[in-house]
Amino acid sequence: MSLVWIVLGLLLLVVGGEFLVRSSVSLSFKFNISKLVIGMTVVSFATSAPELLVSLQAALDGSPDIALGNVIGSNIANIGLVLGITAIISPLSISEDFYKLNWPMMMLLSIALYFILQSGLIINFIEGLLLFVSIVVFLYILIKQSKKKDIMDMDIEEVDDALQKTSNFKIMVWLLIGGSALYFGSEWLVLGAKELAMSFGVSERVISVTMVAIGTSVPELAASVIAAVKQEKAISLGNLIGSNIFNIASVLGLTAMIHPIALDSQKLLTNDIFWMIGFAAILIPFMLLPKKFEIGRLKGVFIFGAYLVFIYLTFTGE
Template identity: 65%
Template sequence: MENIGFVILGLILLVAGGEFLVRASVGLSFKLNISKMIIGLTVVSFATSAPELLVSINAALNDSPAIAINNVIGSNIANIGLVLGITAIIGPIAVNNTFYKLTWPVLMIFSISIYYFLWNDNLLSMLEGIILFIGLIVFLVILIRSAQKNKDEIDIEEVDDAVATVSYMKIFIWLTIGGLALYFGSEFLVKGAKAFALDMGVEEGVIAITMIAIGTSVPELAASVIAAIKKEKAISLGNLIGSNIFNIASVLGITAMITEIPVVEAQILSRDIFWMLGFAFVLFPLAFIPKKFGIERYEGVLLFLAYITFIYLVF
């Protein structure tokens, strides 16, 4: 039970730390006179990937490479199967043109790249990490240019205007709290997950792709469900895909730049990564059929059932 306690405490700290980091980053960006659109597309996206990033770095440095990889694979599967599935069940989701022209193709390129990098030599090397990260920067430049041209087309993360007037002192305090919470949260989570896997007699990757991935997707799920119930524009497809691109390119990219990540559990390449590729691929036909520019309720049910099937097969 103690290990489950560590996992839960770790997740709570990661969620809280991520929230403080987002606020501090946005506040600082306003101080530096960065436009709201760029803050939404870059700063918020980087900050919301911070919990996954710290978990992967911590796991890779503590001889748990399976947690480092499956934390990202599981998070990407959960974003589509769990978060998008449940949000679409509450109310249909609109899809815009940028999804077809930019974000979905880029997601597929990154997903296939990470599969190739891992399959090629059972290792994500420093060079491959650098390639992923440079790819992310190129994608962001294209996205920002595209957003400046077609303002209505790009899904920009919500930016809280209230933080614009916050003092430097408050930003510093938020950064400190956020940083400490993320650090200790990742420590507790990785330590608890390793011990829990040992107790349960399952591989670390199994815990990472289920418990850790669902835990780090809870904030997105809560925000999406609340928005969908209030009939506001729910967390859009663009933002979820953006989150998946960031997970691969910044989380695995930066982690591999710090320390190489070997593939130590066979099921990562024989099963888990194919589920991630499948969930990413299926978005395109779902958004096209039966009617273009929308994901319907029953398609949400299909995504959710596919996610439940995946969790069942993993265990």
């Protein structure tokens, strides 16, 4: 039954996330917000909603390891699983923004998360607020930089122009569907994760950094694989890095502001977070050697192989 709860929870999170993105973008057009700002803020926040609801539900339910493991595991999966498989199918080119702004921000937040957890074994309200403020500052810098460039160069194709004509009634219905699906999806996913951990005799941390994290990364994986197979522009490295930044700064930040996130399993601090930092750090040497500004198939195989090693060691090291 635990697997049924997990599958149903993930399906509802995918559906809820999609409806929330549509309604949020439509609502933003009503307030005459530019397409550039919608793409970089509204869409980014809306697509982080499933992870936010799962982490918040877990923290409120007294399962902080699921709240933390969901974010740490998702960040590992975004690079190891999604980026690895996508690069195997079709090599990824790296833009200048990646190493000038996105990557340094991801590394800064990853290391900051380690020291926050190490200092008090908890993410409190003040630390959550600081994390959330960092994403606001990051987005401000990103939008300011983007406005200086040619609007045609901006990666905002995820904003559907057709949503400008959406009626108010339809927006309300989408918001209702999205909100309900996210609420029940997060509840069922956390419930299923707890039950599965008990039936397998492993900790909630193991299930959260592996199965829950993979589940919440499935939409990104599906989108990037389909694009790569069709030889279209696959999901960009910037989008994946942006997702990792949002997971730490907005998901953990907002969750900690509503309910403090305590660290239960020491392995999240002594093992998993180092895997997350390691996957992030390796992107720079991979970007420079041997072929500059490209992550090709061989690098993709290495990254994906490292992810499989992480999954294996997580289960066997319990």
